[in-house]
Amino acid sequence: MVTWKTNIETxxxxxxxSDQPETTASWSALFNQRNCIVLCESVRSGAxxxxxxxxxxxxxxDIQMNKAExxxxxxxxxxxxxxxxxxxISANTVEEIVEANRAGAxxxxxxxxxxxxxxxxxxxxxxxxxxxxxxxxxxxxTL
Numbered sequence: 567m568v569t570w571k572t573n574i575e576t577x578x579x580x581x582x583x584s585d586q587p588e589t590t591a592s593w594s595a596l597f598n599q600r601n602c603i604v605l606c607e608s609v610r611s612g613a614x615x616x617x618x619x620x621x622x623x624x625x626x627x628d629i630q631m632n633k634a635e636x637x638x639x640x641x642x643x644x645x646x647x648x649x650x651x652x653x654x655i656s657a658n659t660v661e662e663i664v665e666a667n668r669a670g671a672x673x674x675x676x677x678x679x680x681x682x683x684x685x686x687x688x689x690x691x692x693x694x695x696x697x698x699x700x701x702x703x704x705x706x707x708t709l
Contacts, residue, residue, distance in 0.1 A: 581622040617647040628654040640670035
């Protein structure tokens, strides 16, 4: 039997917000393997509440919504938590990605996203710390 010691005060908390249960399960396993505490939400209102209560180290968003809904949701998440927001988006244009960044996403990954790329990006953002702990940086677009 193998056991992992997790120091709850130094462990990263990842909030996965997704409307795709099979994707959520695989991402949750990937983050658990990296000693992260994972919380999953599938409903936007519950996700904002969880972000407010848990103040996660990272928020991964993969929910189908239109531009207006996405903008409001990202602004709500930004207000609820200091953790960086990694948004998976089905974007047709760079303008859509820039709009998501302006609304509150720290980085957008265009779907479909390779799981290895997601984990590498997520671990990099976890290394940056909370938004208040780092200097503001330009938006990032990954196509």
